[in-house]
Amino acid sequence: xxxxxxxxxxxxxxxxxISAILCSLIILFGAGLVLSTIYRRAxxxxxxERLQVYVQSVAANLASKNxxxxxxxxxxxxxxxxxxxxxxxxxxxTEGLAKPEVTSSISLFGxxxxxxETLNVPAxxxxxxxxxxxxxxxxxxRLVERAxxxxxxxxxxxxxxxxxxxxxxxxxxxxxALWTSFGLLALALGVTTIFQVRFGLLPLSRLSNEIxxxxxxxxxxxxxxxxxxxxxxxxxxxxxxxVNRDILARARTQVGNLAHALKTPLSVLINEVxxxxxxxxNKVREQTxxxxxxxxxxxxxxxxxxxxxxxxxxxxxxxxxxxxxxxFLKIYTDKNLTIESILAPDLKFRGEKQDLEEMLGNLVDNAxxxxxxxxxxxxxxxxGANDHPFVVFxxxxxxxxxxxxxxxxxxxxxxxxxxxxxxxxxGLSIVADLAxxxxxxxxxxxxxxxxxxxxxxxxxx
Amino acid sequence: xxxxVVEDDKDLNRQLVKALSQAGYxxxxxxxxxxxxxxxETEPYDAVILDLGLxxxxxxxxxESWREAGRVMPVLVLxxxxxxxxxxxxxxxxxxxxxxxxxHIEEILARLRALVRRASGHASSDLVCxxxxxxxxxxxxxxxxxxxxxxxxxxxxxxYLMHHVGRIISRTELVEHLYDQDFDRDSxxxxxxxxxxxxxxxxxxxxxxxxxxxxxxxxxxxSA
Numbered sequence: 001x002x003x004x005x006x007x008x009x010x011x012x013x014x015x016x017x018i019s020a021i022l023c024s025l026i027i028l029f030g031a032g033l034v035l036s037t038i039y040r041r042a043x044x045x046x047x048x049e050r051l052q053v054y055v056q057s058v059a060a061n062l063a064s065k066n067x068x069x070x071x072x073x074x075x076x077x078x079x080x081x082x083x084x085x086x087x088x089x090x091x092x093x094t095e096g097l098a099k100p101e102v103t104s105s106i107s108l109f110g111x112x113x114x115x116x117e118t119l120n121v122p123a124x125x126x127x128x129x130x131x132x133x134x135x136x137x138x139x140x141x142r143l144v145e146r147a148x149x150x151x152x153x154x155x156x157x158x159x160x161x162x163x164x165x166x167x168x169x170x171x172x173x174x175x176x177a178l179w180t181s182f183g184l185l186a187l188a189l190g191v192t193t194i195f196q197v198r199f200g201l202l203p204l205s206r207l208s209n210e211i212x213x214x215x216x217x218x219x220x221x222x223x224x225x226x227x228x229x230x231x232x233x234x235x236x237x238x239x240x241x242x243v244n245r246d247i248l249a250r251a252r253t254q255v256g257n258l259a260h261a262l263k264t265p266l267s268v269l270i271n272e273v274x275x276x277x278x279x280x281x282n283k284v285r286e287q288t289x290x291x292x293x294x295x296x297x298x299x300x301x302x303x304x305x306x307x308x309x310x311x312x313x314x315x316x317x318x319x320x321x322x323x324x325x326x327x328f329l330k331i332y333t334d335k336n337l338t339i340e341s342i343l344a345p346d347l348k349f350r351g352e353k354q355d356l357e358e359m360l361g362n363l364v365d366n367a368x369x370x371x372x373x374x375x376x377x378x379x380x381x382x383x384g385a386n387d388h389p390f391v392v393f394x395x396x397x398x399x400x401x402x403x404x405x406x407x408x409x410x411x412x413x414x415x416x417x418x419x420x421x422x423x424x425x426x427g428l429s430i431v432a433d434l435a436x437x438x439x440x441x442x443x444x445x446x447x448x449x450x451x452x453x454x455x456x457x458x459x460x461x
Numbered sequence: 462x463x464x465x466v467v468e469d470d471k472d473l474n475r476q477l478v479k480a481l482s483q484a485g486y487x488x489x490x491x492x493x494x495x496x497x498x499x500x501x502e503t504e505p506y507d508a509v510i511l512d513l514g515l516x517x518x519x520x521x522x523x524x525e526s527w528r529e530a531g532r533v534m535p536v537l538v539l540x541x542x543x544x545x546x547x548x549x550x551x552x553x554x555x556x557x558x559x560x561x562x563x564x565h566i567e568e569i570l571a572r573l574r575a576l577v578r579r580a581s582g583h584a585s586s587d588l589v590c591x592x593x594x595x596x597x598x599x600x601x602x603x604x605x606x607x608x609x610x611x612x613x614x615x616x617x618x619x620x621y622l623m624h625h626v627g628r629i630i631s632r633t634e635l636v637e638h639l640y641d642q643d644f645d646r647d648s649x650x651x652x653x654x655x656x657x658x659x660x661x662x663x664x665x666x667x668x669x670x671x672x673x674x675x676x677x678x679x680x681x682x683x684s685a
Contacts, residue, residue, distance in 0.1 A: 256542050260514045263541035266563035268472040271480070274566055292563045296543070324545065327552040331559065333579065354546040361545025 012204065013197045020193040021186075028182045039174050043167050044142070048130050051144040054078075054090060054160040059148050062092070062156055081105040085137040087163030089113060095147070095155040111136030113159050116145050132164055140164040203227050207234060214241070216350070216461055218314065252354075255302050262295050300430050314461045315356050317347040317379055317391065324360055325377075332368045339364070341377040347391050348461035351438050356458075359434050362427035363395040363454045370399030370452060381460055390440070391460040396447035407444040431456065462577055462621055463487040463638045465504070467497030467523070468512040468539065477510060480566040481573075485600050485616045487641045494518030501527050505637045506534045507621075508576050510569065513540040513551065521554045528555035535576035537569070574598065581624040588623040591679030593666055595623045609661050614639070618654050622667065622677040631674035 010018075054076055080088035082105070089108045093115075094101040102112065116129040123129045127147040135141040145159040203226050213219040221241065222234045269288045273281035325339050349356045360377075367375045378394040402410065411432045431454075432442040440458040447453040464486045468474040474490050481488045489504065491497035494515035501509055501523065509527075513520035524536055535557040540547065543561040551559060557579075558572050574586060574597045588595040594603045601608050602619055611619060617639050622630065632651050639651075655675060659667055668676050 259543070260541040260562075263562035264470045264473055268470065268476060270563050271473070271476045271566050288563070323549040323553060327545075327549045330552050330557060334575065354544060357546040357549055358544055361548070365545075 013201050016197045016200075017193055020197075021190055024186060024189045024193075028186050032178055032182050035178060036171070036175055039178075040167075040171050043170050043174075044130070047142055047162060047167050048144055051130075051142065051160045051162055055144055055146050055158050058090065058092065058158045058160070059146070059156075062148065062158070063150065076105075081107050083107050084109045087135065087137070087139055087141065087161075087165070089135070089141070089159075089161045091159045091161075093157040093159070095157055096153070108136065113141075113143060113161055115157065115159075116143060133161070135161060140168075142167060203230055210234075211237065216314075218461060220313065248352075251302075255299055258302075259295070259299050263292075266292055266295070313350070313352055315349045315351060315353040317349055317356070318343055318345075320349075320353060320356050321360065321377060321379070324357060324364055327361075328364055328368050328375075331365075335368070335371075337368055337371055337373065337375060339368075339375045339377065341379075343377075343379045344381050347379055347381055349391060350459040350461050355434055355438070359431045359456060359458075360393065360395070362431045363393070363456060366427050367395050367397035367399070367452065367454070370401075371397035372399060374398050389460040391458055393456040393458070394453065395456070396453040397451040398447070398449045399451045401446050401450050401452045402444060404446075411442060411444065428454070462507040462617060462624075463505070463641065464489070464573070465497070465500055465506045465509045466490040467492075467494070467501075467509065467515065467520070469493055469515050470512075476566065477569070480570070481510075482613075484570055485613050485620065486573075487617060487639055487644070489641045489643075494520065494523050498523045498526055500642075501532060501534075502530055504642065505634070507580070507638055508573055509534055509536045510573070511536050511538055511556075513538060513542065513547075521550060524551070524554045524556060535580045537572055537576060539564075539569075571598075577624065583624065588620075588626075590623060590626045590666060590677055592664060593623070593662065595620055604662055604664065611658075611661065615654060615658050615661070618651075618658060622675070626677050626679075629670055629673050629676045634674070 057076060076090065078088065080086040081090060084107055086107045089105050089111075091102060091104040091108065091113045094103075104112070113135075114133055116131050116133070117123070119131065119133065121129045121131040128145070130142070130144050133141050133143050141161040142164045143159060143161040145157055147155065147157050149155045206224065207222065207226060207230060210219065210222045210224065214222070222237050225231070226234045266288055269284060270292070273284045321341050321343060325341060328339055329337070364375060364377060375395070375397050379391055380394075381389060381391050384390050410428050412429065428442070428444075435442045435456060435458060438458055440456065442457075443455045445453040445455060462485070464481055466474060466477045466481065466488060468477060468490070469492055471492065474492060478488045478490050489500055489506075491500055495517040497511065497515065498518055500506075511520050511524060515523065520538070520540070524538070527534075527536070536555065537558045537560060538551045538556040539560055539562065540551070541562045548559050557576055560569060560572060578586065578588075578597065586597050588597065592605045594606075595601070596603070597620065600616060602611055602616065603609070618635065621635065621638055635651050655667060655669075659665070665680055666677055668678055670676055
């Protein structure tokens with residue numbers, strides 16, 4: 001399945017939808033990342049400020065030398081500093097001495113807080129640092145420290161640590177709300193995109209329906225109103241169809257005119273010498289009959305060539321068959337033939353009426369020529385590969401038939417142009433050629449009563 | 462038998478008129494659709510040869526207007542367009558047969574004979590009335606198997622009568638069907654021809670119905 005997939009065959013709707021969804025997802029994801037980073041910073045700053053309050057109160061105590069207050073286990077007014085391993089700690093380091101003196105909260109339970117300076121955390125304002133550390137209980141802690149120097153030269157490093165889980169919890173709940181709402185937003189965008197694509201491409205799918213109707217033959221023009229940006233396309237298609245038909249009609253007329261222009265003088269020549277038996281009369285007879293055959297043969301080809309590539313035409317089969325039936329009953333009046341036609345209802349041939357009549361005319365003419373009493377024309381609809389509908393004509397007679405080895409020869413006669421001697425009996429090869437132009441096929445078979453049975457398969461609507 | 466040839470090519474028209482006259486028909490000719498249509502509407506022809514590619518009025522239109530006006534004479538269509546769609550169109554317009562150009566005059570003659578015969582209800586190319594037999598293919602008249610020599614006018618008269626055995630045919634009808642439009646029409650000449658024909662046939666098949674015309678009937682069996 002994947003090997004059949006190709007990006008260039010992706011529908012415009014899917015392209016629009018996929019690109020819109022991808023863009024919104026990237027933008028939403030980026031915005032989410034930025035927002036959560038900002039929120040994290042803000043939460044940390046808020047937490048740090050809470051810790052700074054303690055730092056300040058410790059510093060104030062140190063300044064007033066209220067040492068007892070400083071070392072009072074309850075001095076900071078927060079019971080968490082007295083609960084062992086609560087995650088809330090303070091620690092004062094006396095610096096500048098040979099052996100630093102360290103005082104810490106009860107909660108630290110004899111443990112020590114590391115110096116941020118030694119963890120390479122950069123200081124700001126020259127003296128303050130914030131950062132994460134792993135505490136004595138293996139918990140992540142947020143640590144704020146500040147170096148304080150009094151005018152008397154005594155230096156202290158005050159450190160306050162709080163449980164980092166608090167920050168993480170608020171960030172997590174924010175993240176949850178953020179991604180949920182962004183997810184909903186993405187969903188809403190997706191739905192809107194689908195609607196936009198559908199609505200926006202509606203005229204295009206209408207145009208495509210119109211064109212396929214033309215191809216099927218159920219319509220001959222792009223009709224209906226289209227928005228300004230694609231109505232030129234519709235107009236161009238109509239123009240193209242008109243030009244196509246026009247060229248075809250002109251080619252046919254020209255072929256017809258040529259036929260008339262050549263054949264009338266040929267008739268005159270042939271008849272002028274018909275009573276004479278001189279060498280020159282014989283030569284004229286011989287050459288004119290050659291010319292007549294050549295003209296007929298090439299005109300038939302030219303007509304067939306003028307037909308190739310017609311689109312948007314459909315022909316009702318029943319009236320065409322009825323017309324041919326009337327014609328052949330008149331032509332073969334003296335043979336007293338019966339022509340029976342059994343047609344499935346509502347059959348339509350996807351092509352020109354003239355071509356259908358030419359193909360069927362040749363088949364029925366051939367059948368009438370050889371038939372003893374009866375010619376039967378059947379037509380029925382089938383569905384072929386790729387769901388293409390087609391119609392099969394079955395023209396059979398009760399004549400002598402044709403041996404199998406001759407059948408292909410009769411059909412192929414027209415194909416090998418140079419080896420061919422144009423002349424009579426080209427009818428079936430013309431049918432085969434025309435059928436091929438339409439993507440159809442002519443096969444010969446024998447009828448039940450021994451006559452010839454011609455099967456003609458043509459595209460239907 | 463009187464025919465109309467409508468063909469715009471002068472040479473072909475001349476050839477057709479010549480060949481048809483030689484074959485014993487009285488022939489009128491027209492070189493365009495307008496003249497052809499007028500003649501076909503006003504004159505009683507036994508058959509028409511009509512080219513389809515005509516100046517002024519197209520052949521198919523001419524044919525249609527004849528049929529609409531109730532003219533039922535057999536029409537042989539002549540055309541260079543040999544597609545079946547053209548043939549269907551001509552037959553639907555009222556044609557009785559169809560010959561495509563280029564053609565041999567013999568083919569036209571054969572088709573015409575068949576058309577005229579069919580129009581008068583005969584199945585065979587041999588017309589028989591008692592001991593008299595007319596072979597329309599060779600244009601010979603035989604009495605008791607023996608050929609008799611007729612002039613072209615006499616043959617025309619004989620052939621017309623033989624096509625309508627048992628029907629009373631007025632002198633006017635005979636004049637209309639035996640002579641082309643340029644002929645000096647004097648119905649008295651008909652009497653002269655009928656007289657000569659009777660003499661040459663030697664048997665009494667052409668009967669005169671006073672005040673009405675002539676009728677061709679097989680001689681009554683000898684009553685004894």
